[in-house]
Amino acid sequence: MSQAAVVARTSSEGAGGFAADTARSRVVLEQEYRLMTSTFPLHLAVALDGAGWHPAAWREPHSRPSELFSASYWTDLVTTAERGLLDFVTIEDSLSVPTAHPFGPVDNSVDQVRARLDAHLVAARLAPVTRNIGLVPTVTTTHTEPFHVSKAVATLDYTSRGRAGWQVKVSASALESGQFGRRSIPELSEQDRESIVAGVLPDFVRDLFDESAEAADIVRRLWDSWEDDAEIRDVAQRRFIDRDKVHTIDFEGKYLSVRGPSITPRPPQGQPVVTALAHQRVAYELAARAADLVFVTPPGAEQVAPIIGEVNAAQERVGRRGEALRVYADVVVFLDADGESGQDRLDRLDALSGNEYRSDAYIFAGSVSALADLLIAWQEKGIDGFRLRPGVAVDDLDAISGRLVPELQNRGVFRTEYPQENLRGVLGLPTDVPNRYAAGTPAA
Amino acid sequence: MSSQQRKQVILGAYLGGVNHHTAWWDPQAGSQIEFDSFEHTARTAERGKFDFFFLAEGLALRERAGQVFDQDIIGRPDTFTVLASLAAVTEHLGLAGTINATFNEPYELARQFATLDQLSGGRAAWNVVTSFDAFTGQNFRRGGYLDSSQRYERAEETLALVRELWDSWRSDDIVADKDSGRFLARPDAGEFAFHGSHFDVSGKFTVPRSPQGRPVILQAGVSPQGRDFAAGNADAIFSPYGDLPDAVEFYRDIKARAVAAGREPGEIKILPSASFVLGTSEADAIEKYRDIRNQQVTGQTALILLEQIWNRDLSAYDPEGPLPDIAPDPEAPPIIQGKAFIHQDRFATVERLRAVAESKKLTLREVVIDQFERGPIVGTAQQVAEKIDSFVQNDGSDGFIIGSHLVPTGLDEFVDEVVPLLQDRGALRADYEGTTLRDNLGLAIPAEREKASAR
Ligand SMILES: Cc1cc2nc3c(=O)[nH]c(=O)nc-3n(C[C@H](O)[C@H](O)[C@@H](O)COP(=O)(O)O)c2cc1C
Numbered sequence: 053m054s055q056a057a058v059v060a061r062t063s064s065e066g067a068g069g070f071a072a073d074t075a076r077s078r079v080v081l082e083q084e085y086r087l088m089t090s091t092f093p094l095h096l097a098v099a100l101d102g103a104g105w106h107p108a109a110w111r112e113p114h115s116r117p118s119e120l121f122s123a124s125y126w127t128d129l130v131t132t133a134e135r136g137l138l139d140f141v142t143i144e145d146s147l148s149v150p151t152a153h154p155f156g157p158v159d160n161s162v163d164q165v166r167a168r169l170d171a172h173l174v175a176a177r178l179a180p181v182t183r184n185i186g187l188v189p190t191v192t193t194t195h196t197e198p199f200h201v202s203k204a205v206a207t208l209d210y211t212s213r214g215r216a217g218w219q220v221k222v223s224a225s226a227l228e229s230g231q232f233g234r235r236s237i238p239e240l241s242e243q244d245r246e247s248i249v250a251g252v253l254p255d256f257v258r259d260l261f262d263e264s265a266e267a268a269d270i271v272r273r274l275w276d277s278w279e280d281d282a283e284i285r286d287v288a289q290r291r292f293i294d295r296d297k298v299h300t301i302d303f304e305g306k307y308l309s310v311r312g313p314s315i316t317p318r319p320p321q322g323q324p325v326v327t328a329l330a331h332q333r334v335a336y337e338l339a340a341r342a343a344d345l346v347f348v349t350p351p352g353a354e355q356v357a358p359i360i361g362e363v364n365a366a367q368e369r370v371g372r373r374g375e376a377l378r379v380y381a382d383v384v385v386f387l388d389a390d391g392e393s394g395q396d397r398l399d400r401l402d403a404l405s406g407n408e409y410r411s412d413a414y415i416f417a418g419s420v421s422a423l424a425d426l427l428i429a430w431q432e433k434g435i436d437g438f439r440l441r442p443g444v445a446v447d448d449l450d451a452i453s454g455r456l457v458p459e460l461q462n463r464g465v466f467r468t469e470y471p472q473e474n475l476r477g478v479l480g481l482p483t484d485v486p487n488r489y490a491a492g493t494p495a496a
Numbered sequence: 497m498s499s500q501q502r503k504q505v506i507l508g509a510y511l512g513g514v515n516h517h518t519a520w521w522d523p524q525a526g527s528q529i530e531f532d533s534f535e536h537t538a539r540t541a542e543r544g545k546f547d548f549f550f551l552a553e554g555l556a557l558r559e560r561a562g563q564v565f566d567q568d569i570i571g572r573p574d575t576f577t578v579l580a581s582l583a584a585v586t587e588h589l590g591l592a593g594t595i596n597a598t599f600n601e602p603y604e605l606a607r608q609f610a611t612l613d614q615l616s617g618g619r620a621a622w623n624v625v626t627s628f629d630a631f632t633g634q635n636f637r638r639g640g641y642l643d644s645s646q647r648y649e650r651a652e653e654t655l656a657l658v659r660e661l662w663d664s665w666r667s668d669d670i671v672a673d674k675d676s677g678r679f680l681a682r683p684d685a686g687e688f689a690f691h692g693s694h695f696d697v698s699g700k701f702t703v704p705r706s707p708q709g710r711p712v713i714l715q716a717g718v719s720p721q722g723r724d725f726a727a728g729n730a731d732a733i734f735s736p737y738g739d740l741p742d743a744v745e746f747y748r749d750i751k752a753r754a755v756a757a758g759r760e761p762g763e764i765k766i767l768p769s770a771s772f773v774l775g776t777s778e779a780d781a782i783e784k785y786r787d788i789r790n791q792q793v794t795g796q797t798a799l800i801l802l803e804q805i806w807n808r809d810l811s812a813y814d815p816e817g818p819l820p821d822i823a824p825d826p827e828a829p830p831i832i833q834g835k836a837f838i839h840q841d842r843f844a845t846v847e848r849l850r851a852v853a854e855s856k857k858l859t860l861r862e863v864v865i866d867q868f869e870r871g872p873i874v875g876t877a878q879q880v881a882e883k884i885d886s887f888v889q890n891d892g893s894d895g896f897i898i899g900s901h902l903v904p905t906g907l908d909e910f911v912d913e914v915v916p917l918l919q920d921r922g923a924l925r926a927d928y929e930g931t932t933l934r935d936n937l938g939l940a941i942p943a944e945r946e947k948a949s950a951r
Binding site for chain 2: 227
């Protein structure tokens, strides 16, 4: 990823005639950037979720449904992803058992995977058995404590030696609040559900997103609450730390207040990578406020540019400064296998589950070369990278690392080895991140 | 040989951390935060056939009069994350984490420990602590604090709910039969409901029954409520009593409370923390120990340790002079914050310290060196092995949680020199026999709930 191009895409300050000029020159620069990057390495990640994203994935011959809760299963998946030199894996999670319909009522069917492990701990278990791949667990902000989340992700950054990330997730589920019991979140009405699908969030859901942005801000401030060189080990003076380099954060928000400092020193990356999945305005704004990287779900090639436009508008609206959000498109994939096309696999899986598979993301079924075409085409429309959701974890991940990646390498658009960098470096984010509390850092 | 009747010594390994014991000033001292240090200590403990690795916790940096401590180690990692990562580099070692019951929610805790148990093949343990101060509360959404009378009540309910969640799955609930398409044996797998005064919750738990059924429960805290809580609930106690007479009394008291709670005495293990110093001769070891103590307890550290008892600013006192002549001030706002205060009567403690100073003719700093240490085991390897074994055989405890002042390599010499001697005495396993922490400790896997009627 070109740093110069990134900088050119960044600024959103200013007003009046001068700003208009800046805006115009930015557009020009952006176009040049697109041209430049069309030959630049593509960014690829995968989203891991149980046996795969199709509800019948667990029934496939290679799937290992009785091992979904074992370390060896997850080790095999992440090792496969690392063999494909992917940027990172995300690990899905929620504070309730997976259900067929995210906003639907409790689902008591027995024919699908209805259990999951804590994703953060899965990532921590994987850290010592991997070397290069980023580990990005989903952690919900709604019921959890930002203090705990902050030290957990910071510690993952230590145990993975600079490869930690976090997928921020909001929980608007009455079911989940009923399991925690310390706050009550209303049951969504039929009308609420319709309006969510139409892209309009009920007020209490908007508040949860707002709270989530506060939580993420606290997490980030706590990461900065120790300066990198706070630990001095001055034996002569008998001072372990320079206490002037450890800061309370004294955060007082609309929803949350946390004093700090963190109990965990600043993590190796300074700021581990924050990500969020977003489908509409409020979520784009959350990503623009909190994240480094946003996962978006264009339903097809034509919607890629408009969605990037919406993400950019959200960044302007929230007054984002510094690095622009990296935009990764989510695509569910069913790749051709020996003797069976991706489409046939999908049809067969649909027949097993008894329903046509639907997703918030684009569903691709076909050959690796057709998928490579799609990725390159979408990248030319301005997408920074992709997060592939394997329809069947074992099979499609194998195809991604074993066939898609070599195809992309042959076309000269994907790396042939890992850069010797931390996750931020792999993503093209600055690896030297100023600490907001350090003397001399300009106010953010 | 009588090795069959011998009580087996249970060994836990702690990685020294946030206190004045840890000799960060030693040229050999390594990082307190890099994973290498944790990995080294855990691998060393596993090489020594220890039962488990143990992590303490504190959820706010220690402060004195509003300023972060700068003379000791501060800073530590997240407990769960380190333990889950250690699960990848160890095979048999139990993974015990101290986690506060006041500043965590049961649903989340139950998931985290059940996940750790899954990912480690049955090696998870939870050391339940109840520190509750308002100072720490400022780091949390729930804020504030719990009245001290309520903290064990909340802990009791937290644990009951956590067990309810762990028990909500049976080990045969996952069928995963590809042919028939049946994943779950019953639709209500994981279902739970709990109606208490602190928690009124219901729903479904996400983690299938883990290898130990219920991760092992440890407790640390010695107040009467703490003892009853442990006697009723814990599989083991992290005890502060390292001197034989106190330890024997505590041991009897806890086992009696356990029996009163309807349990077998062997169902609860008592494990004091202990540091150790090895020497080529007894005199060499004592000399080394004096030297270490002298470095650990500087004048400043001595004053701070006393301030925690007196709850007054004592900075005007000379560490090389007599103990402060004033009375403690329990009612004042705490001068030292973020440090777990182990239940004690301040006035009685001051009385005791004064008596020691008087009888042994000690300065302020010397009193602290003499009194503020929990049972170090000092001597040749032979002597240390002998002391550990006889302490356990005399019912001072069921084992020890051992740590060194030197991170991360301090445990090496214990494993190289003392462990073989304990094995020769028949007091420590030559190799691991089972696969879970419960196997290591000789604790049964809890019975599962009767099968709920299939709906
Ligand atoms: C040996 C020992 C170790 C302890 N370790 C911790 C610890 O790591 N973190 C913590 O918050 N509290 C720790 N505590 C404090 C106690 O767990 C307890 O929470 C405290 O409130 C005292 O309880 P009590 O009144 O029952 O003694 C420890 C106590 C003892 C005795």
